[in-house]
Structure formats: structure tokens, C-alpha cells
Amino acid sequence: MKQFFYRYESDILFSTPVSAHSWLLRCMPKEEPFQRAERAFVRVSVVREDGEELSLPVCHGRDAFGNAVQWGYVAGAHCRFSILSEGVMRQTPYRICGTAHDMFLEHTALTRPDADMERFAGQVPLRAAEESCEGSLPRGKVLERALSLCDAVYRHMSYVPGATTVNTTAGQAFALGQGVCQDYAHILLSLLRCSGIPARYACGYLAGEGAGHAWVEFFDQGVWRGLDPANNRLLSCGCIKVAHGRDSADCPVNRGVFTGRAAQQNTLAIKVEEV
Amino acid sequence: MYSLVESREAVNNWLERYGVRFGIYKNGKFKEQLFPFDPIPRVITPEEWAYLEKGLSQRVRALNLFLADIYGEKNIIKNNVVPKSFVYASKGYLPQCEGIRPPHGIFAHIAGIDLVQARDGSWFVLEDNLRIPSGASYPLIARSIARKVSPETFTANHIEDNRNYPDLLKHTMDSMNVNGGLNVVFTPGRYNSAFFEHAYLAERTGAVLAFPGDLIVEDNHVYYQGIFHEKTLVGAIYRRVSDEYLDPMVFEPTSLLGVPNLMQAYAAGNVAVLNSPGNGVADDKGLYYFVPRMVEYYLGEKALLQNAPTYLPYYEQDREYVLNNTEKLVIKDVSEAGGYGVVFGRDLERDRLEKLQELIRSEPRRWIAQEVINFKDLETMEDRGVVYRKADLRAFVLSSADSTVVWKSGLTRFARQADSFVVNSSQGGGFKDTWVMRDHQSLPKQF
Incomplete structure (x- = not known):
């Protein structure tokens, strides 16, 4: 039995504000016999035009393959979309x-x-x-x-x-x-x-x-x-x-649909460490 | 009756004024054309109808049980009644629907079953349409116009009133509605070939006609927001957008027609979707072969309605037969619809026939072959008088929480050209009303 800390951080910067944004994520570990979450959470937020950061409500469920999915909708204009998924997993060999x-x-x-x-x-x-x-x-x-x-x-x-x-x-x-x-x-x-x-x-x-x-x-x-x-x-x-x-x-990590003609700039950081 | 036949032009003019059109795409261009109405109806006797009604209801109940099984326990595959590769290689099988149980376990709420009648009077099912079958609105509106143009025809003949279709459809939507929210008819928009029908059925059922962009999913519930952006909860969606465009988060990601995250709300039971996504696996031209076996397997009854004699090149014995008799069979590409991908062996030149046989050998799963049924010609009025044309019948079967009902009418489509067997409206065919008679007293004789 080993323990691993993981963190997935991703930001999307929009060149002009977008709105009516639906999103669906696969960024939390799937429940499997060889891996159990000790703790796991996901936080999704947007930065509005006025610079205020807004945390979004997240729906949790599973898709037809049993993968954990997280989804939601934000109506208001925003210029940044951020995901933070973090936790600690206990693992036995992959099987x-x-x-x-x-x-x-x-x-x-x-x-x-x-x-x-x-x-x-x-x-x-x-x-x-x-x-x-x-x-x-x-x-x-x-x-x-x-x-x-x-x-x-x-x-x-x-x-x-x-x-x-x-x-x-x-x-x-x-x-x-x-x-x-x-x-x-x-x-x-x-x-x-x-x-x-x-x-x-x-x-x-x-x-x-x-x-x-x-x-x-x-x-x-x-x-x-x-x-x-x-x-x-x-x-x-x-x-x-x-x-x-x-x-x-x-199994796309992030799918989204929004209104607005914006160029996107993505940043991504993933960290996995044994603890 | 004569007055109705003489009013052919008047009825067609009214249909034109009401905008009863059918859109087709030809060489990449969208063109709308009138859907020509023929005043001579198809007439079905009470006995014949009783038989069809029973057979259709039985068939659709079995298809619903098949869909629940395929996206659930898969017993029919485990018991080797249907080969698994036919299911999982079918384009209509959607893994994204695995494990989803729609409200009341009903998948095919509005089924359009295509039948033909042979010269000896026997009926055959040609195909099942369980995704977004269109057509009910045409005989529906034609009947109400014909009643105005020639009221005496409908007092003299005891015809089952077919104007209850909107009530049946509304009942189906209401019984599936999960939360008392709005019923909506969800259309891809006015460039869809059946847009008239979407608008007409929405109006007649008191549902809201929703366009892409009108529906959103928030907090895992579906809302209609229309142009004023006031959110109203939606309880049932009669969608006329096809599966692959229904939800860009789960299906075709570039779709602009869909409702993002609709599948999540649907899987959670927060909205009803009519017909259910994934139904294409049951109306697949290849799986069609197995429908009579499904009836026996799920209902323990003999199938009342028979399929047209069909061969699956997938089975070696059938393949031999098909390759030896290609020129007398009709060959269908299982992945095509709307009269496309249908080839009559006898129409092919030597080299094209050989090419087709080569394809049948290399991709047997892709084809089915059927005997050409010599179907009964129906009287049809042309400018110069009565002619005989091939026709089929699309019957509509509505399944709700408590019942499976066959609409006492249907869309009779006929080929415009003599000797043509292709009646699809996308191929230029016309339509007739379908009269189901209440008794024999008034059966019209000749027209």
C-alpha cells in the first residue's frame, strides 16, 4: 500500500469575456479497487470582468463508463476559468x-x-x-x-x-x-x-x-x-x-461550450508525489 | 367522396398556405418543396386494423424491452438470441447511454413503423423508426383540411377520427414528464426537413417550441429561457434533434444544435427525453432481422407481424444465397436511412453488381438483403385520371407509462413514378390520408 498526493491545476484565459458557459470535467480519480481516495476535492472558479473571483457550484456524478464527472454552468461574463483538483490516494498495484x-x-x-x-x-x-x-x-x-x-x-x-x-x-x-x-x-x-x-x-x-x-x-x-x-x-x-x-x-478532461469570440490560453500543472 | 377527389387542388392549395413543406438537401443546397397530397385515401377495414393494431403494439413493446435490456442487463445477448457484434458494432448503439434507465423504462415513445401490403393482402414490416420518425403531422393536417373542403365525405363514410394525435402525444409527454415542468418540442431549426411538423405538433400539443440555445442545464436541471431569459423548468423534451447532436459534451463536440450537459440531467432522472438517446441500436437495419425473435424472447408470443424475407450476409448460408441471387434482391446499407443506400440488384449493370458483391464479401456486417415484395398498387389521382402507384404505410405507435397505443391513421407515402418502389419523401414521393374504417357499411368502393 502506497500513498500519493496529486494536484491538477488548469486555467483557461479568454482574450475577451465569454458567457453562458457549460462545462464537463473528468479531473478527479476514478474509483477503482486498486486506488481509494483518502481525500479528494475539486474547485472550479471564474474571474469576472470586474476582477472578482467567483466559486462555481459543481455537480458530481458518473458517466456511462463509471468515470467521475463534474459539471456545471455559469451564465455571467468571465475572462478566466480555473480548475483545481487535489487529493491523496491510497494505492495497491494496478489491477x-x-x-x-x-x-x-x-x-x-x-x-x-x-x-x-x-x-x-x-x-x-x-x-x-x-x-x-x-x-x-x-x-x-x-x-x-x-x-x-x-x-x-x-x-x-x-x-x-x-x-x-x-x-x-x-x-x-x-x-x-x-x-x-x-x-x-x-x-x-x-x-x-x-x-x-x-x-x-x-x-x-x-x-x-x-x-x-x-x-x-x-x-x-x-x-x-x-x-x-x-x-x-x-x-x-x-x-x-x-x-x-x-x-x-x-474521456476528455475538459469539455466546454460558451458564447463569445475569444482566443483561449491554457495553462496546466500536474503534480503527483508519494507521501 | 367524389367531391373530395375533385378538390385535390383545393386541398393542396390549403396545404401550401399552411406551409406544409418538406425540406431536402440536394447537392449541398437546402430546398423546400411541397409534399404532394393525393385525395384518394388508403382504406383499412376494421378487421385489418385490429390485426395491425395488435401486431404493431406487440412489436413496439418488444423493441422497448430490447432497448431496456441492451442498456441494462443484456440478457438477450447472454442467451445468444442476438449476436453481440451486431449490437456493439451498430452505429446506433451508444455506450454513453449504458446504465441509464429512462422514466418508466420506456425508450421508444414515438415509434414510426413502416409497412407494406403485398398483392395477396398480407402485411410486412419494412423498417422500424425509433429515433425521430416524422410524418404524423401530414395526414393530421390533411384530414382537417379535407373535412373543411368536403364535409359530406366524412359524414357519408364512417372513418375513425384521427385528429386525436396531438392528445395522444400530449398524454405521452405528460406521463413521462418528471417534475411538472414544461413540455417542449426541441427542433434543430427551420432548415430541418420536418420543421413544419415540429412547429405544428408543438402548437397542437400546447408544448413550447424550443430552438438550439433556448434550453440550458443548470444545477443539473433543464430550463427553457427563450428570448426574455426568464428561466422555466422543463420536465419533458420531445426532441427532434438526432442523437449525435443532442449534447456536445457527450456526443459530437462541435454540435451547435445541442443542449450542453443534457445527458447528465437525463441520466439523473431530472428530465424526460423522447425518444431516448441510443434507440438507433433497435431500429438498425441489421438488428431488424431479429425483431420477430425479440417478440418471442421478451413476450413469449409469436410475432403477429412478419418482416419482409430478409437475409444477413453475416451468416454464411445467407451470404451464399445473396451472392447467387443478387440481381433479384434489394440490398440495403445498414448505416443509411431515408431511402439512401438502397439498391435493387436488377437495376445494376454487370460491373456495378460485381462491385457490390465484392463489398458484400468484404464487409458482410454492413448489408442486408431482402426479397422484393410485390406490393399492392394504390389508386392515385393524376391530372389525367387514376393511375396505380406503389405505397407504404408508416404507422405511429405511442408508448407512455401505462399504455402502448397505435394511432388510428398513419402516413401513406406513394412513389410519384410508375414502377418506382421508393416512396420516401426525401426522394420526391407524395402522401395520402389513411382511413381506418369503423364499420363495413360505408366502405368506399371505387374512386
């Missing part, structure tokens, strides 16, 4: 016992493989599981296959921020050979699903990183495991899971 919904076998617009990827998936050789994980894990075909595919994605891709956008598909990133954690995850999801392994997109905060991270969960013998293709490893402790879905489009 979620449960079932796999069949939708996690279906490709989505973002993960649909093209012919090159299907060929690639067929050519990835199986390799022994112990190379990249602790010996205590059970060995099985699915695990070995998942690790092999993860390794193959890691070798095929170069981590290049800015080469792709949030809307880049697995096929596009694969052809480019470049991308960030989201692209790595989409490609691995695509290859896992091609191999008949239920797989879902997961995201959250990683110890020691300053930004959000995305990885993959795959289902093997009643257990979902975390697999991080951008770092080519199975996940254990120190990664705070926020949400999962079929692909990144199911």
Missing part, C-alpha cells in the same frame, strides 16, 4: 478484477486499423513475458501477446510532441511513426483489438510527470491490467487513473 464489455473489442473511428497496421499486428512475434515485468505475474498467451504488441509499438514510434493533434487517428500516427502518449495508446488499442483482446483507453496522472498521461488497459483472465506503451511497461503503482473509455474521445 482491476471484473468483466469486459464487448464494446471494448470493437474498433472506433480513432482506433480503426488500416491495412498496414493489420499486417504489422500479424508480424509481431511472441516473446517471453519476463523481459519487462516482475516474475510474480501469471504468464499466459494474452499477457505475452499484449507485451509483445506494446514493445512493437514502442519500437515503431518516436515520441515527438506536436507531431500529432488530439484528433489524429491510430492509422495516421502509425503511418507517421511519431506521436505522443495518446497516439501510442490508440495504436496499441487497435492492435490488441485486432488480436481479439478486449482493450480500453485509460488516462490520468503519472508520478514525476508534469502533464496528463494516457495508456491502455487490456483484459486477461478476469483482470484488467495497465500497459503503458509510451514507456513500454506494465503499470504498477504511482499512476492515478482518472478515466477510461473506448478511446480518447470518451
